Amino acid sequence: MTQVVLAIDLGGTSADFAFIDFAGEILYKENIPSTDFDTANSFVQLTKKRAEKAIATKKLDINVRAIGIGAPNGNYYRGTIEFAPNLNWKGIIPIADYFKMAFGGTPCFLTNDANAAAIGEGMFGNAQNVKDFIMITLGTGVGSGIVINNELIYGNDGFAGELGHVIVKDDGRKCGCGRNGCLETYASVTGIKRTIIKLLMDNKFESELKGVSFEQLSGKMIEQAALNGDALALEAYNYTGNILGKALANFVAFSSPNLIVLFGGLAQSGDLILNPTKAAMENNLLKIYNGKVPIILSGLKGNNAAILGAAALAWKEMGVKKMAV
């Protein structure tokens, strides 16, 4: 009988659940809808039904030790999802309690998706045995998880590590949070799209992206253009990396990590974003930190990163496996 956790990666339109062992091996994974439910509890009931069915039909010889959930606006301390704009369920949802009840008292742990990714990186990815690191998720928005002394930090109320909402420019771009100049308005996939259109308006670039609307534009298209040598796309990566690198230099002065890990859609463009980011960070670091903080890409495979993070959370909370030793 294999010891596993039930890991859940909850997104706005669908969710993954999976049985994962302590080595990060995914024994079974399934995608289920998350939008079709009026209440969070009915989603929990479906997950339960599907999980039990999987165990029966696949003849999985497993013992589910705990449940780990990564969710947008997840609050670790309370096991709640709070005012998530992309979910159907409004207000404060005690979803960890729902899961615990549905699964006969199995311990259930929850954190937000960026924190889960950081724990996953520390347990199964490129930050294994790294005591102090910062993981930055460059997706539709920008999220972060901060590890200090082998512990993810949650802060006073569970909301530590909102580095996507550090203000990097006075009177900068309007952000979804209602303020201006947040890092995520520049260093996310949406941010680099905004940069492409802005650069097009400000300059006289000849570019294959000239005829594309903001809505049509995707991170992949920008990446492909840059790989084709498109000057506009390359400049957009430089502009983005410059802002991100400066922000990272300030983050280093806070917790003095020895590693920064980038993850998410924008990070997948690799050196295109890594190189200008590294250069800008080094140029803006206080001398004592120069050359000490590598920036690398996540070691978690794109499709499974979130679910591995949720599993890592559960294993960590059960005390079975540490993030680093």
Next chain:
Amino acid sequence: MTQVVLAIDLGGTSADFAFIDFAGEILYKENIPSTDFDTANSFVQLTKKRAEKAIATKKLDINVRAIGIGAPNGNYYRGTIEFAPNLNWKGIIPIADYFKMAFGGTPCFLTNDANAAAIGEGMFGNAQNVKDFIMITLGTGVGSGIVINNELIYGNDGFAGELGHVIVKDDGRKCGCGRNGCLETYASVTGIKRTIIKLLMDNKFESELKGVSFEQLSGKMIEQAALNGDALALEAYNYTGNILGKALANFVAFSSPNLIVLFGGLAQSGDLILNPTKAAMENNLLKIYNGKVPIILSGLKGNNAAILGAAALAWKEMGVKKMAV
């Protein structure tokens, strides 16, 4: 026999040493020079001589359990002072080892002055029983100590918490560290002096400070002018508080503290700096943090704050007293 630690606050021109019990009671304190020594070890030997003399002449019935040192550029992990610009001793000085040897193997702990102040605040000041707080020292420069989960964070190499060197303005004021726009170029005593002169040059203020040179100008003079209703001085506090408050809003997004403590020369002007700082921080906070992070002044009395910090470090490391419970 009273259990004490020997606390040392090492500065550029002089040092204090004191015997302090675990309640923060100062049994004896003495000021000695720190400049007149070619080597750090000769300073250590003088400290030993004076400490022994004090015990004999004052008939102190004490048992020295440990030694705690707060020093500029102090490295906690290594017990060294590293390249301190304001001290005579160049390079890397293993001063904790020197003290330990001089005092017959008594355990000796060292950290930088801003970190020591934060530990002191947590043990004896206004941050007692506060799990997550940030202490900012607004003196000649700007230092900081960051407490997360009741622990001061040191980071990978002992240099975490250099918040005075977070860059708050692109192409901002030249900083002693060689870069531009660091927080300490604005939010220190030196910073507000620069602001006074800048505002005088940019505007047509009628001010009692008009005839004062940068060199003559002091924090106290600016404070007195503001208390007299001087428009220039008041504007300088607003300008400074605005920059400091915005920076604090970004720091909150990092560690989500439930308290920020201000300390040092500029903080002593009280509401003059507190009010604009609070307003700017609240205006720039991500909504989830609004109204949750008080900014207060240090509860450590000015003259003894650094030495109490050094004592707190030693008690903490000995496991006798925790910063918070």
